Amino acid sequence: MHLNQLSWLRKVCRTFIITAVAGLAQFAFADSEYAAAWGPSIGTTVPLLSALDQDGKQQNLASLSSTNGLLFVFNRSVDWWPFCIRQFVKLNDLKDQFDALDVGIAGMTYDKPEIIQAFDKKWDINFPVLKDVEREHVEAWGIRNQEYGPGTFAYGVPY
Numbered sequence: 001m002h003l004n005q006l007s008w009l010r011k012v013c014r015t016f017i018i019t020a021v022a023g024l025a026q027f028a029f030a031d032s033e034y035a036a037a038w039g040p041s042i043g044t045t046v047p048l049l050s051a052l053d054q055d056g057k058q059q060n061l062a063s064l065s066s067t068n069g070l071l072f073v074f075n076r077s078v079d080w081w082p083f084c085i086r087q088f089v090k091l092n093d094l095k096d097q098f099d100a101l102d103v104g105i106a107g108m109t110y111d112k113p114e115i116i117q118a119f120d121k122k123w124d125i126n127f128p129v130l131k132d133v134e135r136e137h138v139e140a141w142g143i144r145n146q147e148y149g150p151g152t153f154a155y156g157v158p159y
Contacts, residue, residue: 040141048140051108053128054120059106064128066104073107074143074158078119078129084109085119092125108132110156132156 040047049072050060064070073091075084088107098105105127109116116129130137135156138144148154 047142048137051130051132051137052113053106053130054113054116054125055128056113057128059128059130064104064106066099067102070104070106071098073105074132074138074141075107075109075129076154076157077111077115078109079111079115080153088119088125088129089123092123092127095126106130108137110135110138 046061049064050058053059061070064072071091073087075081075088078085078088091105091107095105106129107127108130110132111119113131116131119125120129132138135144138156138158141158143158145154145157145159148157
C-alpha cells in the first residue's frame with residue numbers, strides 16, 4: 001500500500017474506535033444513577049407546577065394542560081442564552097400545530113418577570129412563560145444544574 005492509503009486507513013480505524021468507545025460509554029451511563037438523577041421519570045406525578053406567567057396570571061398544571069396533555073419546557077434563560085431564546089421562539093412558531101393536537105405548551109425560566117415580559121413583547125410569544133421564583137421548581141423536579149452555585153449568575157438554571 002502507498003503511504004497515503006495507510007494514513008487514510010489509520011484515520012478511519014481511529015475514528016471507528018473512538019465512535020465505538022463513545023457508543024459503549026453511552027450505554028454504560030444510560031442505566032446509571034447519573035442518568036436517573038435528571039428529574040422525574042416518565043409517568044410520575046409532577047412534583048410542583050404553580051407560578052405566575054408573563055402576564056402575571058397564576059398558572060398550574062390544570063390551567064396549562066389541554067385535552068391531550070402539556071408540553072412543558074424548562075429553559076435556562078430568555079435573556080442571555082441564545083439556544084434557549086431560539087427554543088422558545090421556535091416553540092411559538094409551532095404552537096398552531098400543538099393546538100391542532102390539543103396539546104398545551106408552556107415554559108419556565110429563572111429570569112426576572114421584567115425580562116420575561118420583554119422577551120414576550122419582542123417575540124410575541126403566544127404561550128405561558130412562567131417565572132421559577134427562588135428556584136423552587138428546578139429543585140422540586142431535581143433538575144437544577146449543580147455546576148452553578150449560590151452567587152453565580154446562572155444559579156438556578158436547569159440542566
